[in-house]
Amino acid sequence: MQRIYIFKRFERFWHWSQALLIALMALTGFEIHGTYKLLGFEDAITVHTTSAWVLIGLWVFAIFWHLTTGEWRQYIPTTEKLLAMVRYYVTGIFTNAPHPFRVTGLSKHNPLQRLAYLVFKLVIAPTLWITGLLYLYYNAWEAWGLGDLDLETVALIHTAAAILMVVFFVGHVYMAFSGQTPLAHLKAMITGWEEVEEEKEA
Amino acid sequence: MTIVKQSFWTTIAIAVVVAAPSLAMAIGSTADHGKFEALDQQFASGPEVTRACLTCHTEAAKQIHGTKHWTWDFVNPKTGQRLGKKNVINNFCVSATPNIAECSSCHVGYGWKDDTFDFSSEENVDCLVCHDTTGTYSKKALRTPGKRKPNLKKMAQSVGPTSRATCGACHLSGGGGDAVKHGDLDPSVEHPDVFLDVHMDADGLDFTCSDCHGAKSHKVEGGRYDAKPHGNGGMTKHGKDEEHSHATCQSCHGDAPMKDEKLNEHTDKIACQTCHIPEYSRGDYPTKTWWDWSTAGTLDVDGKPFVAKDDWGWEVYNSKKGDFRWQRNVVPDYVWFNGTIRYTLLGDTFDPAKVLSVNALDGGPDDPDSRIYPVKVMRGKQPYDAVNKTLTAVQTTGKDGYWTTFDWDTAIDRGMTSVGAPYSGRYGFVETEMKWLITHMVAPADEALGCPSCHAKDGRLAAIEGVYIPGRDSNRLLDLAGYVLVLLTLAGVALHGALRVVFALRRRSRT
Numbered sequence: 188m189q190r191i192y193i194f195k196r197f198e199r200f201w202h203w204s205q206a207l208l209i210a211l212m213a214l215t216g217f218e219i220h221g222t223y224k225l226l227g228f229e230d231a232i233t234v235h236t237t238s239a240w241v242l243i244g245l246w247v248f249a250i251f252w253h254l255t256t257g258e259w260r261q262y263i264p265t266t267e268k269l270l271a272m273v274r275y276y277v278t279g280i281f282t283n284a285p286h287p288f289r290v291t292g293l294s295k296h297n298p299l300q301r302l303a304y305l306v307f308k309l310v311i312a313p314t315l316w317i318t319g320l321l322y323l324y325y326n327a328w329e330a331w332g333l334g335d336l337d338l339e340t341v342a343l344i345h346t347a348a349a350i351l352m353v354v355f356f357v358g359h360v361y362m363a364f365s366g367q368t369p370l371a372h373l374k375a376m377i378t379g380w381e382e383v384e385e386e387k388e389a
Numbered sequence: 390m391t392i393v394k395q396s397f398w399t400t401i402a403i404a405v406v407v408a409a410p411s412l413a414m415a416i417g418s419t420a421d422h423g424k425f426e427a428l429d430q431q432f433a434s435g436p437e438v439t440r441a442c443l444t445c446h447t448e449a450a451k452q453i454h455g456t457k458h459w460t461w462d463f464v465n466p467k468t469g470q471r472l473g474k475k476n477v478i479n480n481f482c483v484s485a486t487p488n489i490a491e492c493s494s495c496h497v498g499y500g501w502k503d504d505t506f507d508f509s510s511e512e513n514v515d516c517l518v519c520h521d522t523t524g525t526y527s528k529k530a531l532r533t534p535g536k537r538k539p540n541l542k543k544m545a546q547s548v549g550p551t552s553r554a555t556c557g558a559c560h561l562s563g564g565g566g567d568a569v570k571h572g573d574l575d576p577s578v579e580h581p582d583v584f585l586d587v588h589m590d591a592d593g594l595d596f597t598c599s600d601c602h603g604a605k606s607h608k609v610e611g612g613r614y615d616a617k618p619h620g621n622g623g624m625t626k627h628g629k630d631e632e633h634s635h636a637t638c639q640s641c642h643g644d645a646p647m648k649d650e651k652l653n654e655h656t657d658k659i660a661c662q663t664c665h666i667p668e669y670s671r672g673d674y675p676t677k678t679w680w681d682w683s684t685a686g687t688l689d690v691d692g693k694p695f696v697a698k699d700d701w702g703w704e705v706y707n708s709k710k711g712d713f714r715w716q717r718n719v720v721p722d723y724v725w726f727n728g729t730i731r732y733t734l735l736g737d738t739f740d741p742a743k744v745l746s747v748n749a750l751d752g753g754p755d756d757p758d759s760r761i762y763p764v765k766v767m768r769g770k771q772p773y774d775a776v777n778k779t780l781t782a783v784q785t786t787g788k789d790g791y792w793t794t795f796d797w798d799t800a801i802d803r804g805m806t807s808v809g810a811p812y813s814g815r816y817g818f819v820e821t822e823m824k825w826l827i828t829h830m831v832a833p834a835d836e837a838l839g840c841p842s843c844h845a846k847d848g849r850l851a852a853i854e855g856v857y858i859p860g861r862d863s864n865r866l867l868d869l870a871g872y873v874l875v876l877l878t879l880a881g882v883a884l885h886g887a888l889r890v891v892f893a894l895r896r897r898s899r900t
Contacts, residue, residue: 228840281892339857350871361882
């Protein structure tokens with residue numbers, strides 16, 4: 188076994204605070220939607236809106252970090268070993284086959300992860316923010332030249348994206364326990380260090 | 390028991406404080422009507438008092454002549470409809486004109502008994518009904534004085550500004566009795582506490598009606614015939630913006646008075662009243678919400694009209710008037726309203742099989758002037774012309790009126806004759822509803838409605854169409870698809886996880 192450092196301190200901080208904020212927003216968001224009662228509408232709005240602003244602040248830092256460190260390249264999609272990964276999750280994982288992807292500091296996400304996170308970052312999250320901000324600034328639409336927009340459309344897109352976020356969340360949490368050992372990924376996300384099988388000399 | 394010894398100076402201080410209000414009154418005005426020669430006489434009648442008033446207030450009667458309070462006649466500039474008490478039909482006492490000798494007890498004039506009344510007469514203007522400060526003025530007592538004649542001299546010598554009591558003499562008892570008509574105006578508003586109305590709170594701000602319903606040249610601002618659901622342009626300055634009405638919340642509070650910006654953003658769709666008047670009839674009186682004329686006319690065993698009361702002492706049946714229902718602490722209905730009200734007037738035809746709206750409120754979600762506004766809905770059944778399909782005026786009072794004869798046919802016939810409208814000779818009863826704008830009885834801020842009152846599936850605005858209300862509205866299909874998708878994902882990972890465990894156990898048992 189070999190230990191490599193893959194998640195840097197900021198990255199871990201970003202991940203966990205984002206996870207917390209998203210959980211809070213999902214919890215309060217679906218309450219605002221009317222799915223259930225938990226905090227009460229007013230408090231749910233407060234928590235939801237505050238979390239949204241904190242998350243946006245966090246993302247400003249995260250985007251800056253990704254650009255300056257070049258880490259954004261980790262999300263460039265690739266088809267290399269993509270099918271192998273799919274095959275691994277469909278069969279290999281049950282038969283203890285070797286993982287087709289090898290984590291390194293330069294390439295810490297497998298091709299499926301890359302794709303999933305890219306969709307998360309470029310589709311689900313921005314859709315939620317754009318519709319969420321529109322929702323918040325509903326009264327400014329006229330002044331912004333968006334008078335033709337209607338709240339129902341914005342609200343429904345926001346809801347749809349939120350549902351996809353929940354789907355992502357469920358899948359993501361499950362995948363966190365699919366490492367070499369069930370807790371390997373979780374440990375890595377907490378400490379930064381991931382244990383990987385040593386590369387066999389060719 | 391402790392005896393508090395009061396020093397000489399404490400006594401003086403208390404005396405000054407107690408005396409202060411009347412002192413202030415005297416100092417506040419530059420004229421003491423008690424010193425006017427014209428008023429230092431024994432008046433035999435109301436018009437005599439008015440003549441004395443007019444010796445100084447030369448224009449007062451002419452001003453009154455131009456007001457709705459005098460003419461009971463008003464043309465709505467928006468709809469062209471001829472309104473005013475003289476013309477409208479309501480679902481309380483139905484119509485004023487056939488019963489004018491009685492109904493004119495709330496007219497600001499002396500002697501309107503029939504259509505011979507002289508509307509150009511200055512001395513027939515009743516100054517005291519609005520400006521009496523003694524609290525002893527009573528139109529009834531003036532018309533039919535008992536042993537103690539009204540002391541008109543004292544009233545004339547102590548005239549002053551209008552008060553909740555003078556306006557209230559008519560407006561708190563509209564519809565034929567205390568608290569009957571409005572729901573947000575009843576006799577408890579004469580001395581309200583802060584919980585009943587923050588502005589009129591007798592121990593607090595102590596607003597009189599005219600603090601909001603300002604009157605320039607006796608033209609009182611505000612009113613339902615040509616209403617405003619919100620104050621365009623925000624705050625107004627008294628003196629500078631006289632063309633604006635002060636009888637809106639915004640004229641004092643502006644467009645964005647709340648600390649929370651999100652709440653302020655609601656004001657483009659929601660009237661202030663909607664959140665700040667959570668219930669009406671919150672005082673000591675219930676308001677009438679149902680009046681069924683069709684059941685009137687049942688007499689007791691002796692053939693005499695009778696009255697039945699509920700446990701609270703409120704009439705629930707009256708042989709002359711039919712069945713009543715009363716309600717207290719009522720949650721208003723909510724409707725889109727842009728300020729325009731269309732009345733069903735005499736001559737307007739309708740389908741009697743449906744509930745007839747006596748006054749339809751205009752407005753809708755796409756109209757920038759519309760707000761979601763609270764209303765009291767008065768419901769009931771009233772007579773109509775079964776052939777012409779029109780509402781009818783009814784004579785109820787007098788020796789030929791329904792309350793004496795219990796004969797609808799002649800009562801309607803006489804009523805229609807007095808308003809100059811045709812009557813086919815066949816009547817029926819149509820169910821009607823009438824909307825009354827709720828704008829008084831403003832609760833303290835912390836008793837205003839909270840978010841979930843409307844942002845909920847079965848909230849107060851459940852019936853409001855045309856707006857997406859978070860927490861109330863959703864797309865069923867999207868929600869269903871979403872829940873299915875999330876459940877499938879959960880099932881998928883559960884199955885995947887279970888398979889991993891099964892395979893791992895099998896591997897372990899093999900080795």
